[in-house]
Amino acid sequence: MMNSVSNYHSDTDEEQRLAALVAYDILDTPPEDAFDDITQIAALICDAPVAVINFIDRDRQWFKSVLGLNVRETPLDISICVHALFQPDLFVVPDTALDPRFMDNPLVNGDPQLRFYAGALLVSEDGHPLGTLCVLDHHPRDLNEKQRFALRALANQVMAHLELLRAHKKQAALIQELQSAQADLLQLASTDPLSGLLNRRAFEQYLNQELALIKADTSHASLVMIDLDHFKRINDNLGHDTGDWVIQRFAQLCRGVFRKSDVISRWGGEEFVVLMPNTPEVDALQAVDRLHQRLISEPIVYAEHQAVFITVSVGICSLTSTSELQECLRTADRLLYMAKDNGRSCTVCESSQAK
Known part of the structure; x- marks a missing residue:
């Protein structure tokens, strides 16, 4: 039946x-x-x-x-x-x-x-x-x-x-949805929309955390500040769309040159900053040298049927147990401008100025 x-x-x-x-x-x-x-x-x-x-x-x-x-x-x-x-x-x-x-x-x-x-x-x-x-x-x-x-x-x-x-x-599904939305909002709030890197505010939070860790365990780190040389010429000669493309490609290049543990941020305009935890200045300099070599050996973009090359000026300072947020940022910025005054396309380290 x-x-x-x-x-x-x-x-x-x-x-x-x-x-x-x-x-x-x-x-x-x-x-x-x-x-x-x-x-x-x-x-x-x-x-x-x-x-x-x-x-x-x-x-x-x-x-x-x-x-x-x-x-x-x-x-x-x-x-x-x-x-x-x-x-x-x-x-x-x-x-x-x-x-x-x-x-x-x-x-x-x-x-x-x-x-x-x-x-x-x-x-x-x-x-x-x-x-x-x-x-x-x-x-x-x-x-x-x-x-x-x-x-x-x-x-x-x-x-x-x-x-x-x-x-x-x-x-539970609603809570998960809300948490996902909050994570998305946090991501938007902490990300530079053009480069996809951390924005200035989010980077300062990471830097504060790293300085607190350094004070707690007396480890060390390096702070790298980078400026794209003559970036205004790219905007003036090739247009702002090409300028935006250069910013995006440079961000991708930085992700490839620096480690996953390094914190990369678009500091503003054509300036970038990188926090390298557990990294002495000499190792940070080696990473920046790799960046210089990549920029020399390959164009950053192709625009109007021509290869566009760029150079960067870089300042590197060490973070120690006595470092303070604004102080180390000012130091890195000062070293960066020394590199620009030296003719650009070069790096100035804090240790080289201490001698």
Whole structure:
């Protein structure tokens, strides 16, 4: 005997019912104590050896909680619960062996010989039957009024817990969405829109943090300030679009030359600044030398069918346990302008000026 939900109502109703079931995201989830407690209570109150919380899927009935049986799902063609879906009230079968709908069912005339069935509907908020909380016995019998009331009440508790789980999932999804939006806003607030590098404000926060670490563990770092030489000529001769392109390509070049642990920022206009943690000045100079060599060996962009080369002027200072934010920024800026005064396309280090 084949039991199909479509035997009882239209295909459209069935699709809506299945959509309502899917919305709870309960199918194939692991056992949970809250549901197992309800089946235990149902079995105790109804004095039944078998109790099940099941949901009727498209081609199976799946057990969220089961007591007294060793299965988690069965095909619909042997399901008793599918008949309960469209009953107006509690569905009770005192003796399944005498009911023509079930007398040929292998669960009735074979193992585990389920001779008694009582199922209370699990109904969604919008009125769709999703499954049942049912109790079964191996002998014909009935439920008294108190047991019937308790079974209905426990079914309501199943649905209340499902609604609570769904509300928690929606809340978690909303929190995740808000956190993602906050991260996006933070990213926008800390990023220079043209270069994609950190902006000045965000860089100062990183620099403050690094100075605090240096004071705590007496480590060291280097601060590198870079200026694109004669950048105004690019804007004047090739246009501001090309100038913007140069800024973007230079940012990409810096990402390739400096380490992932280094913090790179567009300081403003054509100026850039790089924080190099745990890096002595001599190592910072080697990285800047690589930058100079890259700029000499390859054009930064091609514009109007011509290769555009640029050079940079650079100042490098050391960060120590006595360094202060504004002081080290002023020092790096002063060294940068010394490099520009020296003819540009060169680097001036703090240590070279101390001698």
